[in-house]
Amino acid sequence: MTASQPTEPLLAVKGLKKYFPVTAGLFRKHVGDIKAVNGVDFSIFPGEVHGLVGETGSGKSTTGRAAIRLIEPTAGDVRFMGQNLLTLTPEQLLNVRKHVQVVFQDPFASLNPRKMILDTIGEALVYHGIAKTRLEQIERVEVILNRVGLPGEAMFRFPHQFSGGQQQRICIGRAIALEPKLIILDEALSALDVSVQAQILNLLGELKDSLHLSYLFISHDLSIVRYLCDRVTVLYLGKVMESGPTEEIYRNPKHPYTQALLSAAPKRHPDEKRERMLLKGEIPSARNPPSGCPFRTRCPFAQPICSEPPPRKTAGEGHEYDCIL
Amino acid sequence: MEPILKVKNLTTRLVIEKHPYPVVEGISFDLYPGRTLALVGESGCGKTLTALSVMGILPMPPAEKPTGEVLYQGRNLLELREKELRKIRGGKISMIFQDPSTALNPVYTVGDQLGEVAQLHLHLEGEEGEHKAIEALREVGLPRPEDLLEVYPHQLSGGMKQRVMIAMALMCEPDVLIADEPTTALDVTIQAQVLDLIRALQKKKGTAVLLITHDMGVVAELADDVIVMYAAQGIEKGSVRQIFDHCAHPYTQGLFESRPGEQAVNQKLKTIKGQVPSVVHFPSGCRFHPRCRYVMDKCRHGVVPDFELEKKPQHISKCWLHDGSEESALKLEREQE
Numbered sequence: 001m002t003a004s005q006p007t008e009p010l011l012a013v014k015g016l017k018k019y020f021p022v023t024a025g026l027f028r029k030h031v032g033d034i035k036a037v038n039g040v041d042f043s044i045f046p047g048e049v050h051g052l053v054g055e056t057g058s059g060k061s062t063t064g065r066a067a068i069r070l071i072e073p074t075a076g077d078v079r080f081m082g083q084n085l086l087t088l089t090p091e092q093l094l095n096v097r098k099h100v101q102v103v104f105q106d107p108f109a110s111l112n113p114r115k116m117i118l119d120t121i122g123e124a125l126v127y128h129g130i131a132k133t134r135l136e137q138i139e140r141v142e143v144i145l146n147r148v149g150l151p152g153e154a155m156f157r158f159p160h161q162f163s164g165g166q167q168q169r170i171c172i173g174r175a176i177a178l179e180p181k182l183i184i185l186d187e188a189l190s191a192l193d194v195s196v197q198a199q200i201l202n203l204l205g206e207l208k209d210s211l212h213l214s215y216l217f218i219s220h221d222l223s224i225v226r227y228l229c230d231r232v233t234v235l236y237l238g239k240v241m242e243s244g245p246t247e248e249i250y251r252n253p254k255h256p257y258t259q260a261l262l263s264a265a266p267k268r269h270p271d272e273k274r275e276r277m278l279l280k281g282e283i284p285s286a287r288n289p290p291s292g293c294p295f296r297t298r299c300p301f302a303q304p305i306c307s308e309p310p311p312r313k314t315a316g317e318g319h320e321y322d323c324i325l
Numbered sequence: 326m327e328p329i330l331k332v333k334n335l336t337t338r339l340v341i342e343k344h345p346y347p348v349v350e351g352i353s354f355d356l357y358p359g360r361t362l363a364l365v366g367e368s369g370c371g372k373t374l375t376a377l378s379v380m381g382i383l384p385m386p387p388a389e390k391p392t393g394e395v396l397y398q399g400r401n402l403l404e405l406r407e408k409e410l411r412k413i414r415g416g417k418i419s420m421i422f423q424d425p426s427t428a429l430n431p432v433y434t435v436g437d438q439l440g441e442v443a444q445l446h447l448h449l450e451g452e453e454g455e456h457k458a459i460e461a462l463r464e465v466g467l468p469r470p471e472d473l474l475e476v477y478p479h480q481l482s483g484g485m486k487q488r489v490m491i492a493m494a495l496m497c498e499p500d501v502l503i504a505d506e507p508t509t510a511l512d513v514t515i516q517a518q519v520l521d522l523i524r525a526l527q528k529k530k531g532t533a534v535l536l537i538t539h540d541m542g543v544v545a546e547l548a549d550d551v552i553v554m555y556a557a558q559g560i561e562k563g564s565v566r567q568i569f570d571h572c573a574h575p576y577t578q579g580l581f582e583s584r585p586g587e588q589a590v591n592q593k594l595k596t597i598k599g600q601v602p603s604v605v606h607f608p609s610g611c612r613f614h615p616r617c618r619y620v621m622d623k624c625r626h627g628v629v630p631d632f633e634l635e636k637k638p639q640h641i642s643k644c645w646l647h648d649g650s651e652e653s654a655l656k657l658e659r660e661q662e
Contacts, residue, residue: 055512056483163600193367193539193601198583198594205593220512227585227594264517266542268586270565278521279514282482 016076051229107167244319328355366554416446425486436474
């Protein structure tokens with residue numbers, strides 16, 4: 001929970017970068033880069049839920065994907081369970097992949113509509129040699145389905161026969177099938193209604209405790225992040241603005257962007273009075289991010305010095321932010 | 326104050342495999358100038374179809390002609406012919422939609438689309454129309470509105486598109502604005518900007534707003550009155566304070582309890598068990614009874630009447646718990662322990 005972890009981090013990401021090339025003309029000449037992720041550091045310790053928050057285009061999903069090489073990062077250093085992920089051969093990578101799973105936003109789009117749930121969840125069990133026979137596969141899938149709150153019969157049905165919440169349960173079932181160490185939840189609750197969201201949140205909490213999981217929770221929903229995450233990293237235009245223990249960040253945000261983001265969240269009660277820090281304009285293009293602090297074009301406290309790279313400051317144990325103020 | 330729009334007992338049915346199913350059932354409300362009424366509920370509860378019925382833009386078929394009354398300036402909009410309705414829709418009653426990128430026409434410039442509204446409803450041609458369009462764009466806080474007229478929707482960001490749509494809807498100074506999930510597709514910082522904008526414009530022009538949303542946060546920001554919908558019916562109705570401070574219907578309570586952040590960190594969230602029934606499988610009796618923790622025998626059959634909990638402002642709950650009987654009182658007491 002706290003910053004002073006005696007153990008090694010499960011996943012340590014340093015200086016992660018992912019540039020998407022922009023090409024033009026007949027010969028696809030390289031004319032620039034979309035700097036989706038531009039030097040991101042964060043670590044996840046065993047049993048921890050780490051939140052990545054930011055607006056659309058801040059690079060939070062790309063960070064999650066590049067960190068486990070679902071897309072190849074441009075630069076950086078990623079250590080997972082002590083191994084350097086970026087130098088592994090494809091075969092070695094497959095072994096590591098067993099320990100990392102992903103759950104995406106749209107459950108229906110991430111399930112194969114022509115595959116029975118048994119095959120969707122059970123495929124990896126056979127592939128990794130955990131289940132050797134069909135019977136073994138069926139037995140294991142039943143256990144998994146019960147774990148995520150679905151009846152065993154569900155395995156003989158197809159994705160379209162389930163509601164959105166049940167489909168997300170199936171996706172979570174597929175993710176825990178190989179007993180991973182880390183699950184990346186990429187906006188996994190965003191497509192669900194509030195009452196279903198609460199059910200899935202509870203399920204995630206139970207699974208975390210019983211299977212000793214860690215989560216990388218990517219979301220734009222600040223109230224869910226506060227509820228679920230132990231630590232938070234706030235991203236803006238592919239860079240870390242602030243990171244630290246969740247309560248610390250929510251109670252005492254240091255970076256102007258974090259302050260603006262938190263103050264923009266809707267009120268919880270009509271009588272609540274809130275000092276709003278309204279931001280002007282919108283997030284700039286990641287192709288030509290502002291020099292120095294990327295937030296300076298919208299920051300109400302911007303000064304000329306902000307065009308220089310901002311210093312990293314410490315505000316408490318494990319609570320860091322990049323701002324001159 | 327007189328309501329500007331009165332909806333009485335609005336019912337809309339959808340024909341699925343030759344059988345009509347109610348998707349909006351017995352919804353009644355009044356809209357007042359300068360006030361906002363929120364229709365809240367989860368996906369599939371009929372909140373958007375209520376709005377489409379009021380606007381007269383239901384897809385027919387599969388929908389059948391709505392029954393009930395939508396009274397605007399003494400006329401029932403449901404009975405008007407399309408030609409008559411067109412004069413009102415977009416001019417006097419206008420609507421903004423959830424997804425601004427699909428609601429704007431991609432092959433016309435912003436200027437063309439705003440100009441069309443000016444021409445149809447305000448009878449402003451050419452330069453006059455252009456002036457009106459620029460004025461409307463300036464009002465929603467878009468920078469350099471003159472240049473925007475030549476721009477196509479894909480060249481704008483989501484927040485800007487939503488502003489263009491609001492400009493279009495408010496251009497003719499409508500009496501009623503229907504906002505269907507106006508900020509769901511936007512980031513929080515942009516959402517705060519757009520909500521501020523709607524609030525400011527409403528104050529300035531005294532527009533009545535019908536806000537459709539699933540987000541209690543947006544309700545807290547904008548609404549004066551609230552109707553909570555579940556399975557095509559309005560199940561609780563009251564002022565925003567009544568709903569937030571002492572909501573009465575078990576479904577509304579469930580919605581509030583499942584919001585993360587109501588309880589201490591790492592404590593389990595209270596959830597509503599089960600899931601929203603589909604329109605072809607609505608349960609008998611109270612439609613919420615299979616999921617309700619207070620369920621009693623009388624909930625399983627028959628029609629649940631509206632019970633008035635408070636007179637002024639009116640607070641109504643469609644739930645047997647509030648019938649004043651001994652059984653219900655006991656049930657309430659026991660559950661609260």
